[in-house]
Amino acid sequence: MPKRPDSQYSDELGELIDHVYGLTKAGRYRSAMDEVLTYLRHHKDAHENSRMRLLAHTLLRSRTDRLQAEEPTTDEQLRSALIAPFLTQCSQCERVGNSMTALSAELGMEKITGNPAWLQCQRCRYTLCRDCFTDRRDHSSGVDAPNPLTEACPQCRELLSQPVLATGRKGVIAMDPETIEAVAVVRHGPIPPTMSQVLTVVTQLLPLLADDEALVHIKRAPSRLPEDEWGREKLARSLVQDLERDGVVRAGAWQRAERHVTHSGSRQGPAHVLVVIRKPDHRMTVPPVRVEAVVVLHGPVTPGPLEVELLVHDLEDIMPFTFAGARLSLYGGGQAPSAELGQFMLLRLEDEGEVPRGSLERAIIRTIDVGGSPCVVIVVPAAD
Ligand SMILES: [Zn+2]
């Protein structure tokens, strides 16, 4: 972009700031926001830069005035994962807003007084928006009655106050976009989504732009998306295998894959399963979980040693667990062993000292098929 004669800065961010202010003066907020999002996409540390923070907050401020602007910012831009770190989310209603006091440190504000728009716990950042805050007031028994909920953080009993700093938005996956090799997406329903529909979902979740379309691969959904985590793991694995077979991602992609389930827009929107695969030099951030015990409740047919070995191998392959040294126990569970029976069995094993105390709280319980017979598999991760 050409350097403006009145430019205050000589660096890249300075040029962006000049350019963005020029666009906002002309009422071109959408273009200005696009410039900021593009910069954030390609400069991973920019979110921490105080000049960038000031710029982003200025752009996010008083959005209502700007709805009349020549080019208002779009909802899609405001839902971008790239802008999310500058936003604050209400801990109660999950509404997202831009806090005027988020920059109090940068602006040298020491004490903030006046009618608070939002409130926040200065210790754990529990946040209440104005609506939730007034709502709680209205429900107190009397105007002057002390209501701890209106005044104290429910988590650490600190008084809620200001400044209200940015908390980010739930559901955003913070990662360096440069480490992403591919994203596989499946949407629930018989009609496959368009790339533009999928990009709306992807950019809300991952710090990517619509320009990153080449990284996104839309896959055909099974007749219905599996409800349980186990089924989704299997689906995710088949997506990754497809991409690997098609040469889209390099070998060993499953070890670099992270699975996410999300809904588009509202919770009522169609469910999507997203699998993010990182480039080979960026391994998964989640270390494998060490497993202490595996308990299998089998149906009428007792699985043989080979079937059990395959089952454990399958578990290991699907989830980031390490089973080395884990104790394996097999029990008969009747005609159709259920998850409830598994929980009951685990409590009994705890009582008998066969598995450590607290196993049930940590246990991951799945019903799967072993050689045509349903089995409940209980994985007990090791205590920290
Ligand atoms: Zn709220």
Ligand SMILES: [Zn+2]
């Ligand atoms: Zn707190």
